[in-house]
Amino acid sequence: MSTDTQDRDTTDGFHLVINALKLNDIDTIFALPGIPITDFLRQAQGEGMKVISFRHEQHAGNAAAAAGFITGKPGICFTVSAPGFLNGLTALANATTNCFPMILISGSSEREIVDLQQGDYEEMDQLAIAKPLCKAAFRVLHAEDIGVGIARAIRSAVSGRPGGVYLDLPAKLFAQVMDAEAGKKSLIKVVDPAPKQIPAPDAVMRAVDLLKNAKKPLVILGKGAAYAQADAEIKAFVEKSGIPYLPMSMAKGLLPDNHNQSASAARSYVLAEADVVMLVGARLNWLLSHGKGKTWGGSSSKDAGKQQFIQVDISPTEADSNVAIAAPVIGDIGSCISAFNQAMGSGWNKPPADWTGAIAERKDKNLTKMAETLAKNPPVMNFHSALNVIRDTVKDNPKAYLVNEGANALDFTRSIVDMYEPRRRLDVGTWGIMGIGMGFAVAAAAVTGEQVIAVEGDSAFGFSGMEVETICRYNLPVCVVVMNNNGIYKGTDVNASGGPEMAPTQFVKNARYDMMMQAFGGVGVVAKNPEELRKALAEAVSSRKPTLINAIIDETAGTESGRITSLNPAMAKKKA
Numbered sequence: 001m002s003t004d005t006q007d008r009d010t011t012d013g014f015h016l017v018i019n020a021l022k023l024n025d026i027d028t029i030f031a032l033p034g035i036p037i038t039d040f041l042r043q044a045q046g047e048g049m050k051v052i053s054f055r056h057e058q059h060a061g062n063a064a065a066a067a068g069f070i071t072g073k074p075g076i077c078f079t080v081s082a083p084g085f086l087n088g089l090t091a092l093a094n095a096t097t098n099c100f101p102m103i104l105i106s107g108s109s110e111r112e113i114v115d116l117q118q119g120d121y122e123e124m125d126q127l128a129i130a131k132p133l134c135k136a137a138f139r140v141l142h143a144e145d146i147g148v149g150i151a152r153a154i155r156s157a158v159s160g161r162p163g164g165v166y167l168d169l170p171a172k173l174f175a176q177v178m179d180a181e182a183g184k185k186s187l188i189k190v191v192d193p194a195p196k197q198i199p200a201p202d203a204v205m206r207a208v209d210l211l212k213n214a215k216k217p218l219v220i221l222g223k224g225a226a227y228a229q230a231d232a233e234i235k236a237f238v239e240k241s242g243i244p245y246l247p248m249s250m251a252k253g254l255l256p257d258n259h260n261q262s263a264s265a266a267r268s269y270v271l272a273e274a275d276v277v278m279l280v281g282a283r284l285n286w287l288l289s290h291g292k293g294k295t296w297g298g299s300s301s302k303d304a305g306k307q308q309f310i311q312v313d314i315s316p317t318e319a320d321s322n323v324a325i326a327a328p329v330i331g332d333i334g335s336c337i338s339a340f341n342q343a344m345g346s347g348w349n350k351p352p353a354d355w356t357g358a359i360a361e362r363k364d365k366n367l368t369k370m371a372e373t374l375a376k377n378p379p380v381m382n383f384h385s386a387l388n389v390i391r392d393t394v395k396d397n398p399k400a401y402l403v404n405e406g407a408n409a410l411d412f413t414r415s416i417v418d419m420y421e422p423r424r425r426l427d428v429g430t431w432g433i434m435g436i437g438m439g440f441a442v443a444a445a446a447v448t449g450e451q452v453i454a455v456e457g458d459s460a461f462g463f464s465g466m467e468v469e470t471i472c473r474y475n476l477p478v479c480v481v482v483m484n485n486n487g488i489y490k491g492t493d494v495n496a497s498g499g500p501e502m503a504p505t506q507f508v509k510n511a512r513y514d515m516m517m518q519a520f521g522g523v524g525v526v527a528k529n530p531e532e533l534r535k536a537l538a539e540a541v542s543s544r545k546p547t548l549i550n551a552i553i554d555e556t557a558g559t560e561s562g563r564i565t566s567l568n569p570a571m572a573k574k575k576a
């Protein structure tokens with residue numbers, strides 16, 4: 001029952017917001033209290049909502065974004081005005097960039113004072129600031145419009161290309177009182193918030209014809225394909241077509257990574273050689289070298305390769321954003337892939353054996369090489385010997401969520417740790433942003449109840465490290481593995497001036513990250529070798545206790561910028 005003083009005949013802004021969310025099956029809120037949100041959160045919890053309270057708004061926002069990606073419902077984050085809002089804004093912008101549905105709801109100061117810039121408490125024109133950084137932004141001034149405001153925010157977040165939405169709720173709104181019956185009637189249960197978008201049959205035929213005539217076809221699955229929850233259709237399509245596929249980072253596990261059609265272990269070969277490439281919920285951005293240049297078999301970094309592209313995407317303006325798309329197919333991935341499955345008919349010819357054979361050959365060679373590297377047990381644990389253990393643990397716990405950030409800690413984990421179930425890998429996404437770790441981990445554990453393993457570079461972990469208290473407070477089954485190499489990329493950089501201060505990429509040597517988890521009642525363990533790591537991980541997973549494993553990694557093992565060295569101007573200069 002609510003803890004407020006509303007009487008039976010009236011309701012207020014607090015309750016209208018809570019009831020509007022509940023009416024739309026939203027049962028979880030990620031937040032950080034303060035005026036005017038404190039009482040809202042208290043009452044939301046009183047009304048049976050799950051309220052997860054964080055130590056910094058960015059992580060509450062990241063949690064909302066991850067919840068949106070995992071469930072397909074918009075994740076909800078509440079913050080206070082100005083500084084709280086700004087702290088949440090990075091997460092909102094990141095969600096929008098990643099096409100994850102979330103709604104950032106911030107309290108705001110009095111319009112009359114803000115607009116005259118008279119210096120209100122936490123004064124800021126939040127709506128104007130949020131607008132260019134998200135998909136849509138709204139403000140509600142009257143209690144009777146709360147239903148419409150929440151409905152518009154939900155539709156904007158999940159329909160078409162999903163993204164972040166900002167909803168501005170001035171403090172005064174929460175206290176507004178209105179007739180209870182009229183209030184109830186003003187709420188909207190959103191019907192069909194993410195409507196199917198059926199692709200045009202001729203667009204599907206154009207694409208199928210291209211695939212049919214391809215000698216070296218390739219499918220690329222992106223995180224949009226994972227998000228779409230069209231797992232069965234995608235599996236049927238890949239297996240019926242027989243076409244080799246590459247999963248982008250967060251599409252790993254959509255089909256199990258050990259699937260015989262996965263071309264991950266022959267990635268550079270298939271990208272350079274393919275003649276028809278079908279993108280499914282993946283953009284031709286920097287992560288795919290913009291669809292041109294040497295990666296794609298072009299002769300210079302600007303040249304188009306030899307590919308013709310099919311692009312399956314819900315956004316009609318995505319096609320041709322980097323290179324020409326020969327066959328755009330616009331619609332939701334479930335509907336599009338079903339249409340492909342039908343259009344392919346029964347007499348589909350699988351791709352030529354010399355293409356699939358050449359891929360298999362390279363895969364075998366690379367996998368054998370990788371197995372040899374993983375089997376090594378160097379005296380000082382390195383990324384490979386540590387990740388070999390994590391790889392086994394994920395294999396044994398395929399439903400576990402894997403959160404991953406860092407540079408080397410990211411790149412090596414992505415290529416070494418196989419995923420077996422859809423939407424289980426949550427990482428730095430399109431921006432390559434650090435700081436998503438603990439927010440994503442809390443969301444995955446809180447929303448699904450599954451075990452979470454967060455593989456974190458020691459720098460990456462630092463961005464959200466304080467949220468281990470949140471993990472302990474809610475007793476979440478999260479095991480954080482800090483890949484501790486004493487710094488950003490490695491721990492061995494030197495001060496260019498020769499002075500005594502450490503280099504900008506170096507951290508305190510032998511830092512005891514494990515004690516951070518202990519400080520809040522969780523389990524903290526140091527693992528100096530693969531055996532210790534294996535034991536600690538097994539204990540974390542079987543106990544489901546909040547755990548932090550401080551995995552000591554050879555501080556010389558990483559490379560600067562990990563696998564994106566080519567984007568580092570210092571490296572480009574050295575090369576030239």
Ligand code: ADP
Nearest residue numbers: 161222223224228248281282283313314332333
């Ligand atoms: P990745 O980084 O994995 O390559 P991107 O984030 O670049 O993936 O691309 C995701 C794409 O998926 C976006 O262009 C987005 O419009 C699209 N998308 C998201 N959800 C759907 C959906 N349900 N149906 C079709 N396309 C979708």
Ligand code: TPW
Nearest residue numbers: 406407408409434457458459460487488489
């Ligand atoms: C918000 C720049 C990219 S990767 C990284 C930074 C700071 C940390 C790498 O060190 P880590 O990993 O995590 O210890 P490892 O294994 O290589 O040692 N600020 C933001 N985002 C990004 N991407 C950066 C800075 C960066």
Ligand code: MG
Nearest residue numbers: 458487488489
């Ligand atoms: Mg590091």
